[in-house]
Amino acid sequence: MLFLVFYFLLFVVLLFQGTHVAGEVKNPLGTLPEEVGQNPVAASRWGLVLISAGLFGSVLGLLGFRSQNLATARPAFFALGLALLALYALWVIFLGRKAEFIGRPTVADDHGHH
Numbered sequence: 001m002l003f004l005v006f007y008f009l010l011f012v013v014l015l016f017q018g019t020h021v022a023g024e025v026k027n028p029l030g031t032l033p034e035e036v037g038q039n040p041v042a043a044s045r046w047g048l049v050l051i052s053a054g055l056f057g058s059v060l061g062l063l064g065f066r067s068q069n070l071a072t073a074r075p076a077f078f079a080l081g082l083a084l085l086a087l088y089a090l091w092v093i094f095l096g097r098k099a100e101f102i103g104r105p106t107v108a109d110d111h112g113h114h
Contacts, residue, residue, distance in 0.1 A: 007061055007074055010081045015054025017088070022047025046088060057081050 025040045025047070057077050064071035 003074075003078075004061070007078050008058065010078060010085070011054045011057035011061065013054075014050050014057065014081060014085060017085075018047045018050025018052075018054055020047075021050065042091075046091065050084070050088060053081060053084055 021043050025043045060070060060077055061074060064074050
């Protein structure tokens with residue numbers, strides 16, 4: 001029974017994280033500077049993948065209460081969901097946001113060097 005709590009929690013997190021990353025492209029929250037942005041195409045794709053995985057895993061988990069074959073597939077889908085979440089985390093940390101040099105200093109240097 002405890003496994004089912006973690007199972008559904010994982011797929012709800014995937015669903016919410018997917019809606020967040022897809023929504024961030026259309027309506028940015030403005031919490032990051034402009035030069036540290038994310039690729040909108042890749043972020044939209046990640047959003048769709050995470051939303052799809054979250055919905056699919058949730059539906060599969062609910063249908064597992066009706067069918068024994070689907071209930072036995074839950075651990076495999078749980079492992080796939082964890083792997084997908086780990087890949088997404090690696091993308092966010094290492095690949096998703098790139099700092100771009102904007103070509104001008106951010107602070108005016110009127111006083112010379114000290």
